[in-house]
Amino acid sequence: MTYSIVIPAYNEGERLAPTLEKVLSYVRQQAWDAEVIVVNDGSHDNTAEIVRQFAEKNTLLRLVENPGNRGKGYAVRNGMLNARGEVIVFSDADLSSPIEEMPKLLEALAAGADIAIGSRWLRSELQIHRQSLHRQLFGRIFNALNRIILGLRFKDTQCGFKAFTRKAAQTILPLQRIERWGFDPEILFLARKFGFRVDEIAVRWGHVGGTRINPLMDGARMFQEMVRIRWNDMTGKYGDGPKVAVQPVKTLPETLPERPAPRI
16 A cells, blocks of 8 residues: 655745654654655745755655645645555644544545545544634634535534545545635535545644634635535536445544554
C-alpha cells in the first residue's frame, strides 16, 4: 500500500519546518511507502524555499506550486490530483490534528470507507486546546447551515485532516468548484451524492494560533459557497457522477489504538 500526505501551505514559513520534521520522522518510523507533498499556494515568504531545502535530504518530499494564491480548496485539489498514493491524506500545515492520528483514518478506510474525516466534535474531550468561544459559535452555526442547506449530517466538516481512497479522490476532486474555505462541504456533498461511504472519526485536535479565517467576512463567503454548491447541483454542473452503490454514512466516535497503518 502506498500513501500520499498532502499539506497545503500559504505563507507558512514560520511553522512549516517543525511540521515537516514531525511528518517525515513519523513516516520513516512507520516504514510506510509514502510521499509527502507540500502545495505552495502563492506564498510571499520562504515557504517554497523551506520545502526545497528539506527535499534535498528527503527524497519522499516534493513541492507542488499553485499558479498564484488560489485558496486552500484549490491547493488541496492540486495536491491530491498530483498524488501517486493509493491512499491520499490531507493535513493542515499547523498539524492541529497530530500526524500520529493518521492510523485512525487509515483504519476506517481498511474497514470499507471511501473517505475518513477527522472530527473535533465527536469526542470534544479529545480537544487539547479549544478555540475561542466566538469561533466555536461560528463553527456550530456553520455546521447547522450545512445540515439545512446541504443535508450534511456530520458533526464536523471543517477539520483539516481527511483521508481518501484513490478512487474517491480521483472521482470527486475533478468536480470540485469551490477553491477557498468552503471546499470541505462541497467534497462531502459530492461524496454523498455519488454514493461514497464517509466515516467521521474522532481525533485529537488542538487550536493553533495564526489562523487566517475572519468569522464575519469568511462566514458570509462560506454561506454563499454553500448556496452555490446547492445551485451547482440543481443546475446539473456536477453531472451524474460514477455508478457507485450508495453506502450509509458511518460515525466512529471511539478512539483507536495507535499502530502501523493497516493493509487495505
